Amino acid sequence: MPVYHINKGINKPIEFKGLKAQYIGYLAGGLVGLLILFAVMYIVGMPVYVCIAVISALGGGLFYQVFKYSHTYGQYGLMKRTARRYLPGYLKFNSRKVFTRLKK
Numbered sequence: 844m845p846v847y848h849i850n851k852g853i854n855k856p857i858e859f860k861g862l863k864a865q866y867i868g869y870l871a872g873g874l875v876g877l878l879i880l881f882a883v884m885y886i887v888g889m890p891v892y893v894c895i896a897v898i899s900a901l902g903g904g905l906f907y908q909v910f911k912y913s914h915t916y917g918q919y920g921l922m923k924r925t926a927r928r929y930l931p932g933y934l935k936f937n938s939r940k941v942f943t944r945l946k947k
Contacts, residue, residue: 856918865922866913873905 856864877898884894912921936942 861910862913864918866909869912870905870909873909874902877902877905 857867859867862870880901881894881898884897885891916924
């Protein structure tokens with residue numbers, strides 16, 4: 844008789860060290876960008892200590908901002924926030940009265 848293991852994590856968002864869903868990708872993209880910036884700064888001829896200091900400061904800011912967005916907006920909140928900008932003005936409602944009055 845085969846033994847089947849049940850995966851209890853089905854339909855849960857991917858989470859790594861508190862980062863949820865797409866924020867892991869944002870952090871990875873930011874780190875790749877910082878690596879490229881470091882390479883460009885080094886090739887241009889800036890001193891290594893200056894490069895490390897600048898990249899460390901920007902990396903700290905990147906981590907802080909990504910974790911802040913992850914905790915503030917959650918899994919899909921940031922996408923919903925950006926999608927709200929593309930909603931036409933005549934579809935934005937400030938109250939539910941429009942919908943509650945339809946029943947009468």
